Amino acid sequence: MSKRHSAEDVELNVTAMLDMAFQLLAFFILTFRPPPGEAQIFLKLPPAQPVAGMGTERAGSDESKNPKDVKTTKSVVVNLLDRDSGSVTDVQIGIPSVSMKPVPYMDLEKELRVYFKAKEDNDAGQKGGQGDYEQVVINASPTLRWEEVMKVVDMCTKFTTGKGDKLPAVSLSAAGPDPGG
Amino acid sequence: MSGSVPGGGVKSEPNLTPILDMVFQLITFFMLVINFKSAELDLTLQLPVLGSAKPLPDDAKLKLLVLNVQICTKCPHSGCDALATLRRVTEADTKKVKSYQLVCERGHETDHPQGAITNGKTCLTVYGRLLCKESRSKDFPSIEEYLRSEADLSLMSATPPLTRDEVIKEGKELLDTVVIRADSGCRFGAVNFVIVECQKQGYRRFALKTGQVEVKTGP
Numbered sequence: 335m336s337k338r339h340s341a342e343d344v345e346l347n348v349t350a351m352l353d354m355a356f357q358l359l360a361f362f363i364l365t366f367r368p369p370p371g372e373a374q375i376f377l378k379l380p381p382a383q384p385v386a387g388m389g390t391e392r393a394g395s396d397e398s399k400n401p402k403d404v405k406t407t408k409s410v411v412v413n414l415l416d417r418d419s420g421s422v423t424d425v426q427i428g429i430p431s432v433s434m435k436p437v438p439y440m441d442l443e444k445e446l447r448v449y450f451k452a453k454e455d456n457d458a459g460q461k462g463g464q465g466d467y468e469q470v471v472i473n474a475s476p477t478l479r480w481e482e483v484m485k486v487v488d489m490c491t492k493f494t495t496g497k498g499d500k501l502p503a504v505s506l507s508a509a510g511p512d513p514g515g
Numbered sequence: 516m517s518g519s520v521p522g523g524g525v526k527s528e529p530n531l532t533p534i535l536d537m538v539f540q541l542i543t544f545f546m547l548v549i550n551f552k553s554a555e556l557d558l559t560l561q562l563p564v565l566g567s568a569k570p571l572p573d574d575a576k577l578k579l580l581v582l583n584v585q586i587c588t589k590c591p592h593s594g595c596d597a598l599a600t601l602r603r604v605t606e607a608d609t610k611k612v613k614s615y616q617l618v619c620e621r622g623h624e625t626d627h628p629q630g631a632i633t634n635g636k637t638c639l640t641v642y643g644r645l646l647c648k649e650s651r652s653k654d655f656p657s658i659e660e661y662l663r664s665e666a667d668l669s670l671m672s673a674t675p676p677l678t679r680d681e682v683i684k685e686g687k688e689l690l691d692t693v694v695i696r697a698d699s700g701c702r703f704g705a706v707n708f709v710i711v712e713c714q715k716q717g718y719r720r721f722a723l724k725t726g727q728v729e730v731k732t733g734p
Contacts, residue, residue, distance in 0.1 A: 348531045355538040362545030369550050370558060373568035374694065374722040381714045420631075420702070476704025480697045481563040483706075484725065488565040512704035514586065514637040515648065 375484075375491055382507055410449070412442075413509070414474040414486060422482050443489055450495040469503040476508045556696065557583035557640040559602050562726040563699040571722075577692045578672075580665055580718070584697040584709050586635035587645055590619035597621045598645050601632055601700070620645060630700075637705035648708075659712055666716035682717035692720040 413426040413434065425442055427449050428434040437445040470490050474483050483506070490504045560583055571577075590599040599619035603612045617627045639646045639658055650657040656664070669689045670677045681687045693713050697706045710721065 348535055352531055352535050352538065355535060355542060358542050359538055359545070362542060362549060366545055366549065367553055367558075369553055370556065370726075371570075372562065372696075372724050372726060373565075373570045374724050375565075375568050376692075377721045377723065378719055379710060379714065379721050380719055381711075474703045474707075476702060476707065478703040479699065480701045480703055480706050481699035483703045484563040484565060484699075484723065487723065488568070488725075506707060506710065508704055508707040510704070512637055512702075512708040514635060514702070514705055514708075 375487060377487075377491075377504055377506075379505060382505075408468045409471045409505075410469075411471045411473050412446075412486065412490070414472065414478060414483065415509075416475045416478045416482075418477050420477060420479040420482070422478065422486075442486070443493065446490075446493060447496065454496060469505045470501050471505045471507055473507045473509050476510045476512055555581045555642060557585070559600070560585060560640075560696055560698045561603060561700070562696060562724055564726040568723075568725040578669070578690065579694050579722075580669075580691050581694045581696060582709055582713075583640040584695060584706050585638060585640060585701055586632045586698070586705060587638040587647070588617070588632045588635040590621070590623055591617060591625050592619065592623040595619060595621060595623055597623075598636070598638065598647070599623070599625070600638070600640070600645065601627060601630075601698075637708055639709065658709065659715075662712050662716050666718070670717075679717075687717070688719040689717045690720070691718065692722050693718045694722045694724055696724040 409429070411426075411428065411430055411434070413424075414422050415424040415426075417423050422439045425437050425439045426434040427437055427442075427445060435445075435449070472483065472486055472490065474486075487504060487506070490501055493501050495501075585600055587598040587600045590597045597620040599617040602616045602618045604614045604616055605612055615627045615630045617623075617625045617632075619625075636647050637658075639661065641661065644655060646655060646658050646661050648658055650660060666682075666689060667679075669691045670679065670682065673690065677687060677689075682689065693710075695706060695709065697709075713721070
């Protein structure tokens with residue numbers, strides 16, 4: 335291993351650099367945290383507007399010159415109610431102040447399909463059918479657990495009507511103020 | 516540098532160059548994969564697990580405002596007036612929840628067998644700070660104040676820059692996406708409060724975060 339040194343032969347002492355490199359390595363290993371596997375549901379949520387039924391005139395259309403019309407959004411409302419249990423106990427589908435149909439929570443998806451099928455059939459029989467709706471509002475009790483609401487949001491975002499149309503917009507609203515201070 | 520030394524032994528020095536090369540490669544790897552953005556995520560939250568949610572596309576150039584929503588309560592530790600949040604203690608191998616603890620801002624840990632906070636306050640976790648509906652000090656602004664300051668930054672960074680009046684009165688929207696990371700046990704009223712506060716500041720785009728369903732491999 336002996337070696338003859340010449341004037342040009344320079345050897346760097348890399349030990350100090352190695353020490354520093356190991357310290358950096360230790361820092362990066364200790365702070366390394368793989369990103370959690372997360373997904374998301376994208377929603378466009380404008381501020382709440384007065385809700386109108388699907389049979390009323392569309393806001394901003396030519397017919398809206400009628401003074402009775404106010405700026406409303408044609409909506410189907412899904413009411414999720416709990417009895418302070420945090421879980422859904424009662425579900426209603428429909429248009430507030432017109433007709434709200436109580437449905438079992440387990441059959442919510444099936445009932446939504448039945449509801450939209452009946453609506454399509456009804457609109458097909460009318461002249462210039464007014465079957466367009468602009469949003470589905472999930473109106474949930476403020477004491478309901480977030481997990482339960484997300485299940486319904488998830489169901490509505492992947493829901494397709496009999497024609498194969500997706501629901502155009504899903505909106506959220508609470509049936510009361512947040513009880514938390 | 517190596518060779519015979521006084522005393523008759525042979526001085527041996529290992530060649531450190533390869534190990535240094537390898538260490539630098541490892542450092543480069545960790546520097547590239549380090550993700551400082553995960554600091555704004557509160558990883559103690561348990562997100563609702565749904566099947567249809569999609570991961571964020573890699574090419575998405577979205578500006579995100581991450582909001583961790585949960586419920587907090589007063590620390591039960593005697594003499595402590597800090598706020599505490601619920602933490603799940605899980606088994607290391609099966610990830611099943613063993614028990615629940617209340618962990619306060621000062622680090623007190625108290626067992627909480629109920630598993631849920633009743634009558635707690637709505638709060639946001641921002642880089643470890645708990646923000647409530649009311650301001651607690653300069654460093655702990657209220658949720659509304661915090662969202663307004665974030666919205667002001669978004670207004671300034673928009674192209675062309677927007678003013679608050681344009682957003683509030685003319686209905687223009689902020690292009691940032693608000694990422695709602697709410698604990699699955701959180702009540703809906705708390706999440707809705709945060710969403711409505713965001714809407715008041717001009718945010719319209721929301722991403723509701725969920726945990727991903729674990730894909731089972733093998734038979």
